[in-house]
Amino acid sequence: MMRIAKSVTFDAAHYLSLASDERPYSRMHGHSFRLTVELEGEPDPVTGWVEDFGDINDALSDIHEQLDHRLLNEIEGLSVPTxxxxxxxxxxxxxxxxxxxxxxxxxxxxxxxxCTYTIRH
Structure with a gap:
């Protein structure tokens, strides 16, 4: 079994309204984020790849477009953008x-x- 990884960075704003007003992150602010995804599997006998990095790049480009320079709270599914x-x-x-x-x-x-999210198969 092999594991490959691809990263992308994005800048975005958010606020955590569930936090106490005493916490600075209850107010809108921004961060530079680094997103890394890891895929595992056996390399294809023909290509030698676990997955085509071009396909991973395309998928991460789509995610980058949805997140970069956005207010994360406004993105469907990220109203609480922890x-x-x-x-x-x-x-x-x-x-x-x-x-x-x-x-x-x-x-x-x-x-x-x-934060690391491990996907169980």
Whole structure:
């Protein structure tokens, strides 16, 4: 079994209205995010690939377009845009396209924060 990974970055704003007014993240603010997806499987005997990186890039480009320079709270399914919910949202977008989807990681590098969602098969 092999695992491959592809990453993309995006910048977006959000707020967490469930947080106490004393918390700064209850107000609208922005982050630079790093999204990494990992796929696992056996390499195809003909191509030698677990998955075509071009196909992964196309899928991540679609996600990038939906998230980059947006207010995440306004995106369907992300009204509460925590790292955890962003991971699940991305996984839901990719599961049907990539049977070998194994992990989704969303990071906020400037804060030293990350969430990893491991998909059980």
């Amino acid at each position: 790292l955890e919910n962003i991971c699940m949202w991305v996984a839901d977008k990719l599961k049907a396209r990539f049977a070998g989807l194994a992990r989704v990681v969303v990071e906020r590098p400037s804060n030293g924060e990350a």
